[in-house]
Amino acid sequence: MRFFLRRAAFYLFTLWAAITINFFLPRFMKGDPITAYLARNQGKVSPEAIESLKILFGLEQDRPLWDQYIQYWGLLLRGDLGRSLSKGLAPVGEVILDALPWTIGLVGIATLISFFVGTSVGTYIGWKRGSRAEFVVPVATFLSTVPYFWLGLIMIAVFSTTLGWFPASHAYDKTLHPQLSWEFVSNVIYHGTLPALTIVITSLGGWILGMRNMMITVLDEDYVTVAQAKGLTPRRVVVNYAARNAVLPQLSSFALSLGFIVGGTLIMEMIFSYPGLGLRLxxxxxxxxxxxxxxxxxxxxxxxxxxxVIADIAYAALDPRTRQEAQ
Structure with a gap:
């Protein structure tokens, strides 16, 4: 309980700091939403409308920044994220909810595939160290150094422009309407294949290399040697003893990857014109x-x-030493 309370206090402080930075950082940028909106609509907005927009966004010249910060917290606690000026004054929550499923569906599934495939391959290579399977490591590592945008452009050039196998942009055909039907779902999968492959290929090397190195380290531990001396099957030694401990550092990285799923891959979504949070940002x-x-x-x-938080709980459940060190 002490471990979880300390972690909860830490995360609450982190949340407050992140929200505070989230408020002040955009306001320290050059320009403001009203000026940008007027630049796009020159001569189409009356002075009264401009003043109303300034009041709506809390950008009155005589209003101190601290007062805006207090109001921001008040709106936030009521679940009001404000209105988006670039989306026709639509509620921010609605704009985010429209884009969020696309990012989670694409980047989330691609990250899960990359993690499980990379961890499984890394476990096998680590167990069979010195075998021919080692050639996978430099190949995967090289591919992981290729930037998202570069690999995405190669994918489009080869599989879309040259071969014509997959579409180069958008999440589905414009002739379709979003609905829960196999025609629409299959079309979404078809459009998402290239961006998903881009994410999987560029992130696979990190999972393989990390798991392989941890397996090599764990295999030298005494408890693995004892398990082998007991005559346990290689599968049981790998799964129950070696891989279970080697995967612990992977969980933290996986948790961070799950967190950043929501942010999406900004460059990737721009290249494929994918309507996720990255493009909206x-x-x-x-x-x-x-x-x-x-x-x-x-x-x-x-x-x-x-x-x-989920990673901390999983880490503490899998490794009792974490709980003991926190006491």
């Missing part, structure tokens, strides 16, 4: 859309913190 940054930027950053922060 890019658009909000260009438009100086404070409420939308803050809302997306808040969702990313919460997802990372929740993922770390």
């Amino acid at each position: 890019f658009e909000a940054t260009l438009a100086k859309d404070y409420p939308l930027m803050q809302g997306i950053f808040l969702v990313i922060t919460l997802s990372v913190l929740v993922a770390n």
Whole structure:
């Protein structure tokens, strides 16, 4: 209980700090959403409408920043993330909810596939160290050094432009309407294949290399030697003794990866014109859309913190030494 209380206090402080930075950082940027909006709509907005927008966004010249910060917390506690100026004054919550499923569906599934495949392959290579399977490590490591945008462009050039196997952009055909049907779901999978492969290929090397190195370290431990001396099957030694301990550092990295799923892969979503949170964040940054930027950053922060809490619980459940050190 003491371990979980200390972690809870730490995460509450981290949440407060992240929300505070989330509020002040956009306001320290050059420009503001009203100026950006007027630049896009020159001569189309009356002075009265401009003043109303300033009041709505809390950007009155005589209003101190500290007062805006207090009001921001009040709105946040009521679940009001404000309205997005770049999306026609639509509620920020609705804009985020429209984009969130696309990011979770694409980046989430790709990350899960990459983690399980990379961890499994790394476990096998670590167990069979010195075998021909080692050639996978340099190949996967090389592919992990390729930037998302570069590999994405290669994917589009080869599999979309040259071969014509997959579409180059968007999440589904514009002739379809989102609905729970096999026609629509299959079309989404078809459009998401190239961006998903881009994420899997570029992230697979890290999981393989990390698990392989940890397996080599764990295999030299005494408890693994004792398990082998008892005559246990190789499968049981690998799964119950070696892999169970070797995977612990992977869990922390996996938790962070799950957290950043919500943020999406900004460059990847831009390249494939995928309607996820990453693309929405890019658009909000260009438009100086404070409420939308803050809302997306808040969702990313919460997802990372929740993922770390889950990782702490899983780590403590798998490794009793963590709980003992916290007491």
